[in-house]
């Protein structure tokens with residue numbers, strides 16, 4: 001179960017990073033970056 | 048490179064920097080503060096001795112054993128079932144660093160939910176930990192943990208937690224609450240495995256009395272109280288009277304038959320141990336508290352709780368003196384002494400005699416730091 005949830009988190013992280021890269025408005029890019037922080041910490045099993 | 052790609056790179060660098068800063072803080076929380084082995088400790092073993100399935104997991108935890116000079120009964124003290132309740136953990140630490148056994152055997156697990164000490168609860172603003180100044184001027188630091196197992200070690204939570212033995216349903220996050228998982232099972236969650244290890248230990252060592260140390264918020268009805276399994280009632284009533292003679296007022300509540308998964312119910316049902324749980328008053332885990340910092344955890348002074356007391360909303364007296372950690376640990380330790388005494392008088396062929404623990408008044412006067420040993 002844990003591995004499925006980690007895969008989902010990693011998937012959402014990739015999509016968020018893609019959104020950050022393609023988004024033209026810097027404010028929306030910043031929002032994507034804020035969303036990425038907890039996802040990255042969870043994927044790395046830190047928090 | 049397009050303009051928005053430049054901003055993407057800059058924002059990503061800031062994001063990674065935030066991850067590093069937060070990540071280092073979170074990883075720091077996994078450091079385990081040493082507990083100094085006191086004169087009475089005869090052996091330190093891992094809980095996995097009784098259930099090897101815990102070996103190498105975050106739930107495996109140290110068990111300190113004090114074998115008395117003379118044979119006698121046995122007693123288990125669980126500190127840190129809830130790592131956000133400092134008095135339970137610190138009472139266990141003071142036992143380990145000071146207690147000696149004249150007769151009987153004492154088992155102490157200071158970090159019953161070991162994983163819960165590796166993080167703290169989000170959005171609670173809880174302090175990272177707290178410090179004590181020792182008699183020699185040095186300081187000791189201990190972490191303020193979370194009520195529950197770290198989700199890094201047990202994830203995800205179900206929407207509804209079903210207690211395996213009874214089918215009782217609770218909110219999903221209770222899946223990581225050690226004190227809802229007893230008697231535990233081998234094919235369950237990490238938390239249930241820890242419960243199973245503790246139950247197996249009690250069975251294998253034929254432990255006569257098990258005391259689970261807790262704290263609760265001042266607005267919680269079961270506070271400054273002992274909750275006892277029905278078989279433990281005679282001994283627990285003696286303790287209440289004994290404490291009364293020392294001017295320590297404590298309530299006695301029967302363990303509800305239909306509240307499942309808790310130590311005072313399941314350990315008493317699944318084993319022959321007399322199971323009890325004790326609560327002291329800790330405003331730093333309450334809902335009405337103001338600023339939540341190290342001082343609140345240690346001194347237990349809070350303006351909003353004084354106000355709540357004036358409005359008649361609390362179950363303990365609350366004035367500007369607050370409820371200091373010395374008072375809370377003093378209550379637990381005095382009760383443990385009384386429990387040993389009550390067990391010895393109830394079962395005279397199996398005496399339990401604990402020495403070396405600071406008395407309630409000594410602890411209030413000298414402060415808790417005076418009874419911690421300096422790190423080498």
Ligand SMILES: [Zn+2]
Pocket residue numbers: 128129132260261262263
């Ligand atoms: Zn508790």
